[in-house]
Amino acid sequence: MTAPAPFRASTPVFRIAGGLVAAAIAALVHVAIAPGEAARLEGERALVEALDLTDLALFTEARYGRHRSQADLHSAFQDGPMLAEHFPAGSMVPPARGFPPAGFADGEGE
Amino acid sequence: MGAWATRQRYLIDFAALSLWRHGARSLGLWLIYVLVVFVVASVILYGAAIRREANAVLDAAPDVVAQAMRMGRHEMSTGADIEKLRGLRGADRLEGRLWGYLYDTSAAANFTLQVPSGFDPRFRLERGEAIIGEGVARLRKVEAGKMLFLISPARRFLKLKVKQVLPLGSALVSSDLVLVGEADFRAFFDLPAGQYTDIAMRVRNPAEVGKIAEKSLLALPGHRMVTRADMRRTYEAIFSWREGVLVALLSGALLAFAILAFDKAAGLSAGERREIGILKAIGWDTGDVIGMKLWEGAVVSVGAFLAGTVAAYAHVFLFSAPLIEPVIKGWSTLFPRVTLTPTVDALQVATLGFFTVVPYLAAILVPIWRTASADPDRVMR
Amino acid sequence: MILHPPILALVLASLIGCGLIAWASLFAWRLLARWDLASGAESQIALERRTYLVSTVMAFVMAMQIGALVLFVFNADRMAAMFVGAMCAVGTLNASVYGFPALYAKMAMFFAASLWLVADHVDGRGRDYPLTRFKYRLLLAIAPLALVEAGLSLAYFLDLKADTLTSCCGSLFTPNKDGIAAEMASFDAASALGLIAAALLLAGGTGLAAGSGRLPTGVLRVASLAHGAASLFVFGAALIAIVSALSLYVYEHPHHHCPFCILKREYGYVGFALYLPLFAGTALGAGGAMLRTLPLPASLNVALPSIAGGLARASVAAFALFAAVAAAIVWRSGLILIGG
Numbered sequence: 121m122t123a124p125a126p127f128r129a130s131t132p133v134f135r136i137a138g139g140l141v142a143a144a145i146a147a148l149v150h151v152a153i154a155p156g157e158a159a160r161l162e163g164e165r166a167l168v169e170a171l172d173l174t175d176l177a178l179f180t181e182a183r184y185g186r187h188r189s190q191a192d193l194h195s196a197f198q199d200g201p202m203l204a205e206h207f208p209a210g211s212m213v214p215p216a217r218g219f220p221p222a223g224f225a226d227g228e229g230e
Numbered sequence: 231m232g233a234w235a236t237r238q239r240y241l242i243d244f245a246a247l248s249l250w251r252h253g254a255r256s257l258g259l260w261l262i263y264v265l266v267v268f269v270v271a272s273v274i275l276y277g278a279a280i281r282r283e284a285n286a287v288l289d290a291a292p293d294v295v296a297q298a299m300r301m302g303r304h305e306m307s308t309g310a311d312i313e314k315l316r317g318l319r320g321a322d323r324l325e326g327r328l329w330g331y332l333y334d335t336s337a338a339a340n341f342t343l344q345v346p347s348g349f350d351p352r353f354r355l356e357r358g359e360a361i362i363g364e365g366v367a368r369l370r371k372v373e374a375g376k377m378l379f380l381i382s383p384a385r386r387f388l389k390l391k392v393k394q395v396l397p398l399g400s401a402l403v404s405s406d407l408v409l410v411g412e413a414d415f416r417a418f419f420d421l422p423a424g425q426y427t428d429i430a431m432r433v434r435n436p437a438e439v440g441k442i443a444e445k446s447l448l449a450l451p452g453h454r455m456v457t458r459a460d461m462r463r464t465y466e467a468i469f470s471w472r473e474g475v476l477v478a479l480l481s482g483a484l485l486a487f488a489i490l491a492f493d494k495a496a497g498l499s500a501g502e503r504r505e506i507g508i509l510k511a512i513g514w515d516t517g518d519v520i521g522m523k524l525w526e527g528a529v530v531s532v533g534a535f536l537a538g539t540v541a542a543y544a545h546v547f548l549f550s551a552p553l554i555e556p557v558i559k560g561w562s563t564l565f566p567r568v569t570l571t572p573t574v575d576a577l578q579v580a581t582l583g584f585f586t587v588v589p590y591l592a593a594i595l596v597p598i599w600r601t602a603s604a605d606p607d608r609v610m611r
Numbered sequence: 612m613i614l615h616p617p618i619l620a621l622v623l624a625s626l627i628g629c630g631l632i633a634w635a636s637l638f639a640w641r642l643l644a645r646w647d648l649a650s651g652a653e654s655q656i657a658l659e660r661r662t663y664l665v666s667t668v669m670a671f672v673m674a675m676q677i678g679a680l681v682l683f684v685f686n687a688d689r690m691a692a693m694f695v696g697a698m699c700a701v702g703t704l705n706a707s708v709y710g711f712p713a714l715y716a717k718m719a720m721f722f723a724a725s726l727w728l729v730a731d732h733v734d735g736r737g738r739d740y741p742l743t744r745f746k747y748r749l750l751l752a753i754a755p756l757a758l759v760e761a762g763l764s765l766a767y768f769l770d771l772k773a774d775t776l777t778s779c780c781g782s783l784f785t786p787n788k789d790g791i792a793a794e795m796a797s798f799d800a801a802s803a804l805g806l807i808a809a810a811l812l813l814a815g816g817t818g819l820a821a822g823s824g825r826l827p828t829g830v831l832r833v834a835s836l837a838h839g840a841a842s843l844f845v846f847g848a849a850l851i852a853i854v855s856a857l858s859l860y861v862y863e864h865p866h867h868h869c870p871f872c873i874l875k876r877e878y879g880y881v882g883f884a885l886y887l888p889l890f891a892g893t894a895l896g897a898g899g900a901m902l903r904t905l906p907l908p909a910s911l912n913v914a915l916p917s918i919a920g921g922l923a924r925a926s927v928a929a930f931a932l933f934a935a936v937a938a939a940i941v942w943r944s945g946l947i948l949i950g951g
Contacts, residue, residue, distance in 0.1 A: 133246040133253075137529065140536040147543045150572055157571040160399035161286055167400045169290035170350035172327055172430040174461055176284055177365070177405040181562040183331045183340050186406070188468065189461035190297065190428070234736075274616055285692075459695075466692050474614025481619065516663045517735055524667070576880075577617060577685050584620035584682060588675060592627055595671060599664035 238525075241518065245525035252502060259494050260534055266487050267538025267586045268545070270480050275539075275546045276554050277473035278578045279570040284465040287403055288458060292430035293439050295327075295456040296446055307453070309424040314449045315431065320442055322434045323349060326426025328415050332380060332408070337369040339564035341380075343419075345412045347430075355411040360390035365405035365564040367395045380408070380418070388418045398567060405566035429453075476557075477585070484585065488593040495527075495597035503601070510606040519602035524591075527598070531590045535583060547572040613693070613771050617686040622768055624679045628672045629761035635665050635672075636754040639747035646744060662743060666731055669750065673724035676757075680721045681887075683714065683764070688874045694777045700871035701780035709767035716760040722894055723753045729898035733911065733918055741908035780869035784854060796868040798855035800948040804941075807845070807852040811934050814841035814896065815927055821899060822924035824917075831916065832903050838923050839900020845930060846893040853885065857937055860944035884936045892929030899923045 167173070179185030249256070296315070298305040312326050328345040346353035346361070353361065360378055362370075372378050374395050380388040388410070396404045416423065431446070433439050443455040498506075506519055545551060547570060559565045642658055687700035687710075694706050704710030727749055734742035783790075786797035818841070820826065820834035853870045861873045861881055873882035899922035902915055 133250050133529065137533060140533055140540065143540045144536050147540055147572075148574060150543075150547070151574050154572050160569070161283075161571055163397060164287050164400040164403060165290040167396065168287050168403055170347065170353055171344065171404075171407075171409070172292050172325070172347050173403050174288075174291050174295060174430075174456070176287070176402055176465065177342070177363070177407070177564075177566050178280075178402070178558060178568075179562070180340055180365075180406050180564045181559075183333075186331070186340065186342060189456060189464040190295065277616075463693060463695075470613065470615050470693070473616055474619065477616045477619055478614060481623075515738075516660070520663060520667050577682075577689050580678075580682050580685065581617045581620045584624060584678065585616070588624065588627070591671060592631075595668050596664065599667060603660045603663055 238521070241522045242525050242529075245522045245529060248502075248505070248522070249526055249529060252499070255499065256494070256530065259491065260530060262487060262490070263531070263534035263586075263590070264538045264541070266480075266483055267534055267582070268541045270477060270484070270585060271539045271542030271582050272545050272551065272554055273473060273476045273480065274578050274582055275542055275574070276551050276570070277469050278575045279546065279573050280568070281466065281469045282573050282575075283402060283570055284469070285462060288462050288465065291458050291461055293433040293436070293458050294431040294443050294446060296429040296431065296450060296453045297456065298428070298450075298453050300452065304428075305452075306421075306425040306427065307429050308426070311450055311453070312426070312429055315429065315446055318442060318445055318449065320434055320438050321431050321446075323430075323432040325349070325430055327428050327430050328412060328421075329427050330419055332382070334370075334380065337366075337563065339365075339369055339562070340406065341366055341408050341564075342406050343380075343408050343410060343415060345415045346409045353409060355393065355409065355414075357411055357413050358389060358391055359393045359411060361394045361396060361407075361409040362392055363396050363404040363407040364398050364401045365566055366408055367392070368567075369564055378408070382418050382420075384420060386418055386420070388414060390414070399569060401566035402568050406564050472558075481585070484589055488589040491590050492593040492597060495594040496600065498601055503604075506601055506604070507606040516602050520598055523594075523598040523602060527591055527594050531587045534590075535586055538586070539579070539582065543572075543574070546570065613690075613768075615686075615690065617682060617689075618768050618771075621679060621683055621686065621764060624675050624682075625761040625764045628675055628679075629757055631668055631672050632750075632754050632757040635669055636751055638665050639750045639754075642747050643744065643751070648740065659740065662740070666735070666746075670728060670731055673728050676717075676720050676724045676760075680717045681883075683717055684871075684874065687714075688871060694775050696779055697777050698779045698781075698872065699869060699875060701783055701869060702777045703771075705783070706772075706775045706777040707767050707770035709763050709770055713760070713763040713767040716756070716763045719756060720753075720760045721890065722897065723756055725894035726898055726901055727753060729901065729918075729922065733902060733915055736914040736918070737908060737910035739908075739910045741910050742905065745905060780871060781867065784868035784870070785866075786868075792854070795851050795854040798851050800856035800859065803848075803852045803855040804949070807848040807937070810841065810845040810848040811930055814838060814845045814892075814930055817841050818896065818923045818927035818930070822920045822927065824920060828916070831920070835903040835919055835923060836900050838926065839897050839903075842893045842896025842900070842926060842930075845896075846889065849885075849889050849933065852937070856948060857885070857940055859948060860940050860946055863944055863946040865946065865948070881936070881940065885933060885940075888929040888932040888936070892926045892933060895922045895929060896926035899926060 175187040175189055177186065179188070296307065296311070298307045298311065307326060309326070312324060315321060315324055325347055327347070330343050332341045332343050333339075334341050346355065348354070355361065362372070362378065366378075367373060370378060372392050374392050376392050378390045378392050380390065382388070390408075390410060396407065410418070415421070431442070433442050439457055439459075443457050447453065447455055509519060510516075545553065550568065550570070555565070638661065642662065645654060646658060647655055684700060687703040690703045691697040691699050694702050697703055697706065704714055727746070730742055730746045730749055734740065734746050783792050784796045785793060817834050817838035821831060821838045826834070850870070853873075854868050858868055858870055858873055859865060861878050862869075871882070872878070873885065874880065875882075899919045902919040902922070905915075907915060
C-alpha cells in the first residue's frame, strides 16, 4: 500500500479542529505571558504585608463576611451551626469551622 | 506508520467526512454541548484562579493573629497583652492592629477602617489624611487630593483628605479599605488609648509558627490564635465548597445533556442508516463501524471541550467573568473589580475533561453499537 | 465528604466504571457458558454481536480507570492544603484509613486495565474472535478488583474531612521506623541506583531481544517472558530508587525521602515525568509477556507476534525515557550522595 491519500472532503472539519487547537494554544500562551500580572500580584502582596491584611474584600455585603478568617464583634451566631441567613453571599459561604472553640465535633460540612 | 495506525487514520477521515455531511443535524447538539462545557469550565477556572490569587496574597499575611475572646465574643486586646507577647523569642514585628467597620449610609456599603501598620513609612498618615481603596473611591466619587467625609454611628464627623487611592490591581484585598491615622481612628470610634482590635505577629522562622502560636496561647489564655495556615484553609474551604456545590448542581445539566446525546445518537436518520448499511455491505465489519463512530464522538466531544474551555477562559480572564460575578457579589454595593491572573491548572483541565467528555462518550456507546451491529440488508431495505 | 470538583469527577468515574464492569461480568458469565464459535444458533450470533458492545464499553472503562489513577494522585497532592499537617499527597492519603488502600487498588486496577486493553486490542485483529474466551475470563478476574477499588475510593472520599490532623510524608518515609515505606527509605542510595540500573539493563536487553523480528520463535517467546518479569523487577527497583535516592536528588536534601512531593509544582511536576513512563513501561512489558503465554491462535499468526514485539519495543522506549529523566535528575541536582 502506498502512503495514505491526503484527507479530502473531511478537511473543513479538520480546519475547524485546527482552529480550536490554535485557540487553546493561544490561551496557554496568554497564560504564560500574562502581561503585567507578576508585577500586579507582587504589588498586592506587598500591600498585604505592609498593612497586615488577613482577608479578601470579596464578601462585603454583610460585615461578618468581610473578615472570614477572623473573629469579630459582628458575626451573627459565629459559633452556631448555621446562621439564619439573610444575605445571598451567606448561601455561598459556609460557616467557618476552622477554629477549635467553634466545636463542630462532626467536622462535616466543608 | 503501522497497519493499525493507517486504519485509524482512514477511520478518522471517514468520521470527519460523515460529520461534515450530517453536520447541520448535529450542530445544535454540539452548540448545547459547548454551552454546558462553557458554564462548568467558567466555574472551575474562576474558582482555581481566585484560589490561587488568595493563596499568593495570603502568603504575605501575618503569621499569627491573636484575638481576645470574652464570653465567646471577640474582645479588644490591650497594650498589656502585647507586652506579654513581646518576651517570646522568635516573634518579630509584633503590633496591635486597629481596624473596624463603618456602615456608610451615603454609599450604602460597609467600609473597613484601618490604621496602617507603623512599619511601612509609605503608609504613614498625618491627622486628617486618608488612603482609600478603589471601591471606596468609586462609590464616593473621590480621587487623590479630594476630601472624604465620614460620619460615625455616634454622629461624630471625620473630614479626611485623600492622600492616595490604592491601585486597582490590589482591589481584591483593599477595595473597601479606608486607612486613617491612629489619632483619627481612636477619636472617631471613641476608642481609649491602649486598646487594639487584635494583635498581629510575624515569626522569623516559618517552621516555628506552630510553636510560637502555642506559646502565645500560654501567655494569653483568653485569646484565640489564628495562624496564616488557618486563614488559607478558610479560603481554600470556602472556594472549594462553592465550586463543588456549583459543579454538583451543574452535573444535573450534564446528565440532562448526556440523555439528550443518547437520544440523538439513538435516532439515526434514514440516510445515515443507509450509509452504514452500505459500508457493511462492502466489507466493513462491526468493529470498523464502531471505530468510525467512536472517532466521530471523540471529534465532537473534544471539539466541544476545547471550544467551551477556550470560551470560558476568555469569559473569566479577558472579560472578568460577568456571568459568575453576581453569584459571589450578592447584594454588595462595594464589589472589588477583581482582575485575576490567568492560570490554567492541569488538574482543573483534567477534571473538566472527566466531567464533560466521559459522560458524553458513555451515553453514546450503546446507540453506536446498535447502529453498527445492525444487519446491512435490514437497514438498507 | 469534601465537595471538590476532582473528587466529584473521580466518584463519577468510579460509579460509572463499577456499574459497567458489573454489567459486563454478567455478560462474560453467560458468554463463557455458551460460547461456541462452530454453532450458528441464534443465541451464538446474539453473543457475537453483543461482544462488540461489551468490548467497546470495557475499553472505554479501562481507559477511564487509567486516567482516574493520574487524576487521583494529582488531586491528592493538590488537596494537601486542606489538611492540618499535610504537605503533599501522603497527608491527603493518610487523612483516612482508606487512603492508601484506595491508591494501591487504583494502581492494581491500572495494570489490570492495561493488560485487558492489550488482550482486547489483539483480539480485535483476528476475524474469528481468537482471544474472546481469554478476554472474558480476564474480565471476570478483574471485576472483583474493580468493585473493591470503587468501594475503597468511595469510602475514602466519604471519610475525608477538611481540617483533619494528618501526618506528613516526613514521618512516613524515614529510615529508622518500621514498615515497608521505612524499609525502602533505609536502602542505601548507591545500591538502590545500582539495582535500578541493573534492572533497566536487563529489561532493555530482554526487551530488545523480544522486539527484534529476526530471532526464532522459541527464543522470542522466552525473551518476551523474561522481559515481562524484568519489567516487574524494574517497577519494584524503581520505586525503591525513587524513595531512597532519586527523590533526595530532586529535593537536594539528604533526608527527605518522599515519593509524592516530586509530583508538586515546586519541582516542575518532575514526578509525572518519572512515574508515567515507569508505569507505561511496566504495563507494556507485562502486556507483551501476557500475550506470549497464550497459545497462538491461527488467525493471529502474524498479528500477535508483531504486536508482542511492538509492545516490548514500546516498553523499552518507556523505560529508556524513565532512565533519561532519572539520569537528568541526578545530573542536574546540587546534591552529592555517592562519592563526593
